[in-house]
Amino acid sequence: MPRPLAITDDHELLDDLLRIAAAAGVELDVAHAAAHARPYWIRAPLVVVGSDLADDLAATGPPPRQNVVVVTRTADDPDMWRRCVAVGAHTVLELPEAERLLVEEFGDATEPVTRAGTVLCVAGGKGGAGATVLAASLALTASRGGLRTLLVDADPLGGGIDVLLGQEEALGARWPDVVGREGRVSFAALQEALPTFGELTVLSAHRGEPVRIPREAMRVVLDAAQRGCDLVVVDLPRYVGEGEAEALSRAAATIVVVPADLRGALAAAQTVTLLRPGTGDLRLVMRAGTLDPEVVAASLSVPCAGVLPEARGLVETLDRGDPPPLRRSPLGRFCGELLESLLGGLSQSGRTGRPAAGAGGP
Structure with missing residues (x-):
């Protein structure tokens, strides 16, 4: 060259x-x-x-x-x-x-722009809503479908999204190795530094002292990812610091996972109020509960993108160190349909497809 x-x-x-x-x-x-x-x-x-x-x-x-x-x-x-x-x-x-x-x-x-990475943010309407599981499942589904994907763990108090993928022992950088970065980094260099599994690259928090993500560090990561990826999925905490605000400002859509019950709706109202000023397109993904999901969505004035199916044995699966079960499962089908609805014509552009035979990854 x-x-x-x-x-x-x-x-x-x-x-x-x-x-x-x-x-x-x-x-x-x-x-x-x-x-x-x-x-x-x-x-x-x-x-x-x-x-x-x-x-x-x-x-x-x-x-x-x-x-x-x-x-x-x-x-x-x-x-x-x-x-x-x-x-x-x-x-x-x-x-x-x-x-x-x-x-x-x-x-x-x-490093000319070879991709035009779409950013999706995912946040929990309340603690334990399942936002991290959904973020990881969306990233896995996209990568297995042929999209070059970066999964960004922006929650320093979440224990590390690499654990949820069963990849906590994988070699590569975590956020503490990245937070001091300024200027420009190529996606090739970022991908080489981070744990990568087939089309999925993961930037996880770690399990030491929590590290806040500065705006500049998030900017560097997302700049590189949007040049080199098809999709960037950011798992957000339930607060908005400088780094989180940077991710929200780039998001094509921000998904809030909300249990359809009274406490879930009340907590989500606060979360939506916090997120709404920083992002252009909020959507709800509901978890089945005691309330009608459409009623909860109407009360929050946020459209409902779907109801998350219950994944039997999910907790046991994750505790064994296995990633969320997606192949031929209701959760996998839901994630595929949600990505299709959110990303619109991306699949028609030829950048998605059926999972490649023997594709690597968690």
Whole structure:
């Protein structure tokens, strides 16, 4: 694959560019003279022109192309925008202030968007409603149907969604390894770091001291996932911190799991009030109880997306370390139908299908 091209003979600037490229997981081709850039000019996904060689490059008359930036370590140079226009660049980046922007430029050029990941959030209307089981079941169903899926455990007090999948011993990073991350990460790097089973990648909480999820860490994870995944399922706690707010703001739909009984309805009213300002599309999934699910949904002014079927022996299955039973089960059929209704035409785009024979995963 062609590499980004740096055109500069300023050794200090080049050191900066190599360091920033490394932070983006990118290697560079380097031209130390404008004339040496010609073989790389057209095929490089990004051209970074040092201010020291911008005039020399313009004098060679390079053919027009996209994705050219000029970088400088000199602030307030009155000629810089003239040089930018002369080489056909779309922007000027002043270092070190614009380092993060340059990381983004490198990343966007070398990891083009291959997917357009849909984010679904799942929350419990009350404690123990079954939201985590539904989130994991939706992610498993999607991945077994051929969708590249990321399951994000955003509840640091939930004991780890990897346990529910029977994968608590799986090697890979958990949230404490990710919370300090800033800037950009490719989905390939994220997937390599996290436990992955076939088309399902899992970012779980751990079982040590609870770790709050900063907005920036959630942003980095979801940015990467939406570039590289078909579906992102986020299991939310029953509060909204900065990280949770970031996930809610991206959600195509937020599902609230509500037991159809009096306490469930009262607790869900508070949860819905908390979630509604941060997300555009709220849906209820009801668990059968003493009240009519449609009456509960009407009282909350939230549409009901379905009634979760009872899964016999579910607790015993999970306690054995097995994932939720989905194949040829009412729960599996419910999840498939719910995904179809929520994701709309996604299956018609050719990105879903029957579970692959021998597909890996929990």
